[in-house]
Amino acid sequence: MSTESAPGPQSGVAQDLQQTPRVAVSALVTNLREYGLILALIAIMVFFQFTTSGTLFKPVNLSNLVQQNSFIIVMALGMLLVIVSGHIDLSVGSVAGFIGALAAMMMVIWPLGPLSNPLVVSIICLIVGGAIGAAQGYWIAYHRIPSFIVTLAGMLIFRGICQALLGGGSSVGPLPDGFKALSSGFIPDVIGSLTLIPPVVNAAGKTIVGSGLTLHMTTIVIGLVAVLVYAYFGLRARRSRERHGYEAEPFSLFVIKTLVTSALALFLVYQFATYRGLPIVLMVMGVLIALFVFVTKRMTIGRRIYAMGGNAKAAQLSGIKTERLTLMVFINMGVLSALGGLIIAARLGQAVPAAGLGSELDVIAAVFIGGASAMGGVGQVIGAVVGGFIMGVMNNGMSIMGVNVDWQQVVKGLVLLGAVVFDVYNKNKG
């Protein structure tokens, strides 16, 4: 999942090269903050696995979970950069709603001929999203209007346009199947399925559900390749450090980390494979996450965004064009909001006036739960993704448990507060 090779601030401190278990444990403790979030996610998952009597990890539910929450995570990737650069974007929910409405109008209502093809519409919508981001970013970057105000205005404007476009309170649909596949589709099994246990056929000639275990082999292969690539990059980064004469983290810790991550990933992949394979939207999300990890960790533009968020004046005097960079961060946010809007519309199969309503808060919460600082300059892509999944798992788990929607909000609010308090407490202690 990550090509990360830069050690955290703590792990760079000289460590004993001797790979005794004690060293591994102490390294684990120093890196606890890094892993704490993932451990929290696992704990929450295990908790709901019990309270929902095993429903959470059911393949069908995992697919649902991904399909319901992917738009939050996609938008959180953009929001992370916005927040790291020291800004905020309140308009993402409205922009997503507007783009969903625009897409529906183009595909269903307006006589656009070949232009109403789902792929063409999607591309146009992403460009429109980028333009919206540019329009908002222009005021923020070049006129120094606070982003809170600009995007609050955007939130009102685009919700209004969304509703006007749909002609008051009505919804527009149904959307074509080819478009809906973005959210509800699964990758095709090009290799073919593998039947582990021959299905038992009853007297009527029908398969008894559950008695046959068929695996979606393409999914299995993708999962295995992903795990191998992950391990390969991890090893390569270690080699590189050692070759340059720097100490890497203890080998035992590295092995444990890689094994646990891989086992977890393979378990989830296996669950998907027993159902209908990997959801398309999960693949889109996975590619985006990898891309954003790479951009923030390894590319100069990512480094510049962090520097700008940490100290804009110093960044500017170091030759960084902070205005243009801010504009780009908001264009990126606009494109991802548009993608989020398309995913929502595809999942619902229609455009509704309330699509994405209030989702900006979920997105912002995901980024803050993931450890980003409201002051800018601090935050990790993986953190925001895990934060998004924590929100998603809680939504999903509580819904299955039958917790009232009102109380779900209370719990989510408490988790947000708790996560940030924990983070601040930890930082002050460290």
Add this chain to the structure above:
Amino acid sequence: MTSTILEMRDITKTFPGVKALSNVNLRVEEGEIHAVVGENGAGKSTLMKVLSGVYASGTYDGAIVYRGEECHFKGIHDSEHKGIVIIHQELALVPMLSITENIFLGNEHARYGVIDWDANETRTSALLKKVGLKEDPKTLITNIGVGKQQLVEIAKALSKEVKLLILDEPTASLSEKDSQALLDLLLEFKRQGITSILISHKLNEVNRVADKVTIIRDGRTIETLAKKDISEDRIITSMVGRSLDDRYPPREPKIGEVVLQVKNWSVYHPIHAERQVIKGIDIDVRKGEVVGIAGLMGAGRTEFAMSLFGRSYGRHISGEVLLKGKPIDVSSVSKAVEHGIAYVTEDRKTYGLNLIDHIKHNITLANLGGVSRHSVIDDMRELAVANEYKAKTNIRSSSVYQMTGNLSGGNQQKVVLSKWLFANPEVLILDEPTRGIDVGAKYEIYTIIARLASEGKAIIVISSEMPELLGITDRIYVMNEGRIVGEMAASDASQEKIMRAIVRGEGKAS
């Protein structure tokens, strides 16, 4: 006869992993000005925080005896109640409130929560008179200069019936004139019976006003000198633990052809468009030469440097910049950097460093291209570069992964210098490179400057400390009110000559 007003006995304060103070003793007599000096990180500020109750009683060992009784301060409120007031380096004033509102903040004359502004303003006027500040009490803090703000802080202290006034680096950001006025004020307070503790880096000030000097090094008291024993050399020796025979490293200048030439440079104020801040400046720097720009605060030196560096200051900028005889475009910071100009700011915390990131990322920031290919950063190359410059400029830290916000002033300055050295400039403009840095680190910075010059860089040093300019430069321009009012070889310059040029220039400018 004098009596002891304050005695701090065997103060020991430990932070996780560090012993900040060990058995520090400080004895202050009633009515004296007692200077506390030491390198950055020696523990002066920690000691004052212990005294004022920022570190509550119980978190340290040792005793504080104030006016004959042992005190256990739980917070700043306790110590202020007893008349101990500390004025921090970073002023704690609210910019958008008036002088009166600031002076009585949290302490307003009020009845049932309703503030009696007339009473407050009358008292403010009286206090301002005492500190010699001629300003309307209704003036907003943001509209007065740093020097006057410092006076407001002192007036605020007086309003609390101060008996023991502690000033932490009060003149660090003041001009020569304001500093003198402040020191005179301290002497005036002394006549009125107020005891002061002065924390300072500027030994000439200490020399001038202090009755006693206590020197702290590495969290220990080294010695306390009485007035008759105070000398700069003695203090420096105690501060650094070795004698600094020469405060400036020796160098043999090898001066080559002209590298940078600025012609008829003019800049207008960014807000008050009719005000011309820089008035037709011509300067040049040669290869391997260190050129100083002297002047008082407000002479326009920083404004000149920043306007030159990618128009980072001012507007309606006109004039010509030539690099090795060819005109160059310096209209943005990145263009200036591309042409090999680097500017190290005077305020490293606000303009120089990303304090929440580590040394490695700060060093490569101005030249990310140097550690990346196709915009992808090579982590190992970056680490190697960071370690190389850490060694070159002698940055003291556990590793290059230490946050720059946790470094001392001197080491922060070395990080900023490293950043610009890695950008490999031909012309390096250093703005107050040793401000707020202790004596030992200053010497290291001078050594780096000397080495860069010997490597053939052209260097411009802006400094308010005249001995420093005389010690490290080859040629000095004197600036006043936006003009160059004098130029002299360092070998035949003196503080007196520089001051004379400024004074003469003042007449010319008006």
